[in-house]
Amino acid sequence: DIVLTQSPLSSPVTLGQPASISCRSSQSLVDSDGNTYLSWFQQRPGQPPRLLIYKVSNRFSGVPDRFSGSGAGTDFTLKISRVEAEDVGLYYCMQATQVPVTFGGGTKVEI
Amino acid sequence: QVQLQESGPRLVKPSETLSLTCNVSGASISSYYWGWLRQPPGEGLEWIGYISGSGNINYNPSLKSRVTLSLDTSNNQVSLNLRSVTAADTAVYSCARHLYPPAGTYDMWGQGTMVTVS
Numbered sequence: 001d002i003v004l005t006q007s008p009l010s011s012p013v014t015l016g017q018p019a020s021i022s023c024r025s026s027q028s029l030v031d032s033d034g035n036t037y038l039s040w041f042q043q044r045p046g047q048p049p050r051l052l053i054y055k056v057s058n059r060f061s062g063v064p065d066r067f068s069g070s071g072a073g074t075d076f077t078l079k080i081s082r083v084e085a086e087d088v089g090l091y092y093c094m095q096a097t098q099v100p101v102t103f104g105g106g107t108k109v110e111i
Numbered sequence: 112q113v114q115l116q117e118s119g120p121r122l123v124k125p126s127e128t129l130s131l132t133c134n135v136s137g138a139s140i141s142s143y144y145w146g147w148l149r150q151p152p153g154e155g156l157e158w159i160g161y162i163s164g165s166g167n168i169n170y171n172p173s174l175k176s177r178v179t180l181s182l183d184t185s186n187n188q189v190s191l192n193l194r195s196v197t198a199a200d201t202a203v204y205s206c207a208r209h210l211y212p213p214a215g216t217y218d219m220w221g222q223g224t225m226v227t228v229s
Contacts, residue, residue: 031215035214035215037214037215037216039214039215039216039217047222048205048207048220048221048222048223049156049217049220050220051210051216051217051218054210054214054215054216055214055215055216058214060210060218092155092156094156094216095215096215096216097215099169099171099172100158100171100172100173101146101158101171101215102158103155103156103157103158104155105155106155
């Protein structure tokens with residue numbers, strides 16, 4: 001199985017300041033079709049995960065443009081350009097290049 | 112507005128079968144891929160498998176011998192059966208819709224339902 005390692009585990013942030021989360025894969029996430037199926041989710045307490053980014057850098061509909069994704073191969077990053085209070089929560093990366101689909105362990109973003 | 116709602120017993124005895132239903136409103140299950148995922152208390156997310164509206168199925172190899180996903184198109188429901196459960200199967204179970212066009216991710220999730228094996 002592909003192992004996704006997120007860092008940091010916890011990220012204290014300051015409102016208005018940037019934040020960054022890393023997701024490293026144990027194998028390349030480039031599929032045979034040329035796509036890289038790496039997504040990012042936000043999960044607020046008591047809520048289901050919310051899709052933020054898919055295929056590394058594509059922002060999902062309705063997601064604020066302060067969220068951005070980047071990376072290639074085995075190293076990926078989610079960036080929040082200016083953290084807002086509503087961004088507090090858990091963030092997960094997920095790969096779907098290889099079965100089984102796997103998730104990172106999560107990063108807690110807190111003010 | 113698309114909504115997914117999981118339903119089923121919250122308590123299952125060891126060795127029995129866990130059966131959950133995902134009731135989908137606002138979208139036809141025949142038009143999408145649907146996934147099941149779970150999260151044991153204090154642990155990470157685990158993918159159980161997916162089923163397409165046309166019946167294509169893929170399971171997590173770690174659960175493949177015990178899990179069955181199915182569709183009920185007349186009631187617009189997606190079902191999960193997990194056989195021979197143990198305490199290790201205690202988790203929040205969630206259904207989710209695959210993003211379309213296919214992008215290897217989930218754009219809609221149910222609230223999830225906590226199932227305890229005891």
